[in-house]
Amino acid sequence: xxxxxxxxxxxxxxxxxxxxxxxxxxxxxxxxxxxxxxxxxxxxxxxxxxxxxxxxxxxxxxxxxxxxxxxxxxxxxxxxxxxxxxxxxxxxxxxxxxxxxxxxxxxxxxxxxxxxxxxxxxxxxxxxxxxxxxxxxxxxxxxxxxxxxxxxxxxxxxxxxxxxxxxxxxxxxxxxxxxxxxxxxxxxxxxxxxxxxxxxxxxxxxxxxxxxxxxxxxxxxxxxxxxxxxxxxxxxxxxxxxxxx
Numbered sequence: 001x002x003x004x005x006x007x008x009x010x011x012x013x014x015x016x017x018x019x020x021x022x023x024x025x026x027x028x029x030x031x032x033x034x035x036x037x038x039x040x041x042x043x044x045x046x047x048x049x050x051x052x053x054x055x056x057x058x059x060x061x062x063x064x065x066x067x068x069x070x071x072x073x074x075x076x077x078x079x080x081x082x083x084x085x086x087x088x089x090x091x092x093x094x095x096x097x098x099x100x101x102x103x104x105x106x107x108x109x110x111x112x113x114x115x116x117x118x119x120x121x122x123x124x125x126x127x128x129x130x131x132x133x134x135x136x137x138x139x140x141x142x143x144x145x146x147x148x149x150x151x152x153x154x155x156x157x158x159x160x161x162x163x164x165x166x167x168x169x170x171x172x173x174x175x176x177x178x179x180x181x182x183x184x185x186x187x188x189x190x191x192x193x194x195x196x197x198x199x200x201x202x203x204x205x206x207x208x209x210x211x212x213x214x215x216x217x218x219x220x221x222x223x224x225x226x227x228x229x230x231x232x233x234x235x236x237x238x239x240x241x242x243x244x245x
Contacts, residue, residue: 016210016214019211020210020215020217020218031212031219034196034200034216037196038177038198039177041112041176042116045113045115046116049116049172050124053120054158057124061130076126078122079123082181083181087184087185090114090185090186106186107188108187108193108194109193112183112187112194115179116176116182118182119176119182120172123171124172127165127172132158139156163234163235163237163238167234171231173227174224177197177198178220184199197216198220
């Protein structure tokens with residue numbers, strides 16, 4: 001056994017890197033399928049979370065109402081909620097013994113979308129609230145004087161904070177794209193059906209298929225860099241826009 005271990009050659013890092021780059025450049029079908037599913041799931045989850053998080057975040061910033069502070073504390077606490085706990089809760093809800101089991105959503109992309117939506121909801125909500133709070137202080141007297149309706153007030157402040165809100169959405173999308181714990185619990189990591197970039201990287205690394213794992217890592221890192229570049233550009237553009245107004 002010792003002789004066999006000594007004679008075995010470890011894979012060359014440069015060779016693996018070259019093979020991974022070749023998979024990316026040649027647009028390998030398996031690679032494209034995994035990346036496409038990852039983007040579809042994360043983008044859908046970001047859209048669903050934003051539909052609820054942005055109006056609620058704006059409402060928490062604009063109005064005073066009963067249990068407002070409780071909602072703020074809960075939403076802030078949910079930002080630190082472990083993804084595996086979210087995955088476990090959703091698994092219990094969607095399993096056959098759970099209240100939503102008859103829908104047959106577990107181990108499908110829809111279950112992964114639900115998990116990611118829950119995870120990024122408090123992030124988008126908190127960033128939206130932080131973006132609108134200062135604007136509400138600045139515009140409150142003017143909007144009160146014009147007797148602006150609650151709905152129109154909400155729309156006005158969200159629109160004026162649109163650059164910061166978009167930044168929050170990008171942050172939420174990046175968080176969803178990098179998620180592994182919750183999606184592997186509710187998605188099952190099924191080849192060709194629920195296998196996304198993060199879960200595939202974990203699986204293929206454990207199997208020793210480092211070429212595919214590294215190729216997906218390159219794509220994931222490139223997307224993360226692009227998201228961060230967009231966040232910085234939008235933040236800078238928003239600041240310049242506010243100054244020139």
